[in-house]
Amino acid sequence: MNALLIRKLEKGDAKDVSRIFAAITKTKASINCMQVLEEQAEREEDVSFVAELEGKVVGFMISDIISGGYGLLNKSAWIVLFGVDPEFMGQGIGKKLAQEIYKVCVEKGIKNIYTTVRWDATDLLSFFKTLGFDRSNFINLEKSLNT
Secondary structure: OOOEEEEEOOHHHHHHHHHHHHHHHOOOOOHHHHHHHHHHHHOOOOOOEEEEEOOEEEEEEEEEEEEEEOOEEEEEEEEEEEEEOHHHOOOOHHHHHHHHHHHHHHHOOOOOEEEOOOOOOHHHHHHHHHOOOOOOOOOOOOOOOOO
C-alpha cells in the first residue's frame, strides 16, 4: 500500500465519509448526517480521523469525548461511527485509524475507549476484538416511540 495518511476529520470530509458509509450500508446518508459530520469536524475536543490514500478518503473513525455521563466518573472516548471503503478493507486501515485515536486519547489523559456494536455485526465484533476491545459493564436499552 502506498503512503497512507491519517489526519483529523475536516468539514470538507463529510461527503467522502457519507460516500463510504453508503457503500458499506447500501443506503444513502441523509442530509442530517452530512450536517452532523460537518459539526463533528469543528469540535476541538473530539478525536475523529480519516485515512487518505493518494488524496482520496478511504476510511474514517469518528469518536466523541465525554466528561462523565453514562454512569462514568472519568472522561472517556466513544467511537460512534467507523468505516473503510469496501475496496480498501482488509489492509489495516481501520487498525491505523484506531491507533491514532488511542494515541490522542492517551495524550488527553483518557483511560478508556468504548464503542457499541450490533449483536449480529460479527465482522465489526471481530474487528474490535482484534483491537483489544472486550465486553464492558454496559447493557444497551431501547424504547421504541412508534405508536
